[in-house]
Amino acid sequence: MRRPLAPLAPAAPATAEELRLPPSGPGWRVGLFGGSFDPPHEGHLLVAETVLQRLRLDRLWWMVTPGNPLKDHGRLRPLAERLRLSQDLCDDPRIVVTGFEASWRVRYSADTVLMLRRRRPTTQFVWVMGADSLASFHRWQDWRRIASAMPIAVVDRPGSTLSLLSSPAARALKPHRLLERDAARLAQADPPAWVFLHGPRSAQSSTRLRALAEPTS
Numbered sequence: 315m316r317r318p319l320a321p322l323a324p325a326a327p328a329t330a331e332e333l334r335l336p337p338s339g340p341g342w343r344v345g346l347f348g349g350s351f352d353p354p355h356e357g358h359l360l361v362a363e364t365v366l367q368r369l370r371l372d373r374l375w376w377m378v379t380p381g382n383p384l385k386d387h388g389r390l391r392p393l394a395e396r397l398r399l400s401q402d403l404c405d406d407p408r409i410v411v412t413g414f415e416a417s418w419r420v421r422y423s424a425d426t427v428l429m430l431r432r433r434r435p436t437t438q439f440v441w442v443m444g445a446d447s448l449a450s451f452h453r454w455q456d457w458r459r460i461a462s463a464m465p466i467a468v469v470d471r472p473g474s475t476l477s478l479l480s481s482p483a484a485r486a487l488k489p490h491r492l493l494e495r496d497a498a499r500l501a502q503a504d505p506p507a508w509v510f511l512h513g514p515r516s517a518q519s520s521t522r523l524r525a526l527a528e529p530t531s
Contacts, residue, residue, distance in 0.1 A: 424456035451483035
């Protein structure tokens with residue numbers, strides 16, 4: 315039986331460093347892994363570690379978002395608490411936990427992607443998502459602009475892989491899919507380009523962890 319999440323002490327506001335756009339150098343391969351992370355868990359970390367290794371990334375930006383327009387969690391934990399939980403989970407120095415989208419007042423991922431392409435034109439960005447996000451990718455605001463702006467890495471998560479790969483976005487992008495054995499060259503591929511990665515999986519989910527943390531009557 316899993317232990318419920320420990321109560322959090324009130325968190326200080328997010329720091330200027332946490333809200334600043336992280337550094338990157340010319341030619342760096344940087345993965346962009348965004349989410350509410352409410353709370354972050356082992357499954358998220360497996361996604362991050364998989365792409366760092368398989369795509370040979372220099373950094374992965376673990377982007378803790380102000381909120382998710384497609385999800386209604388009720389009361390979302392404050393950004394500062396989700397940043398702190400993510401930092402506690404991630405001990406790989408290549409993973410940079412950041413809340414920069416809040417300072418840029420970005421609401422949609424497409425806006426984040428286009429802003430980064432303008433501000434960091436020499437960085438080789440890759441958009442990273444779990445396979446469960448692929449199922450709803452066609453519902454994201456301007457999802458085709460994301461696919462046209464940078465390569466995408468999709469990491470397998472527990473569930474029906476075949477049904478995820480038959481989702482509207484996966485079907486639309488099928489001609490641009492790289493073989494998994496070619497994943498290391500994804501960051502340099504001209505978009506649209508994507509790869510589906512298999513690796514260690516965790517059945518943990520933020521929804522389940524929140525349910526465990528809720529007091530029972």
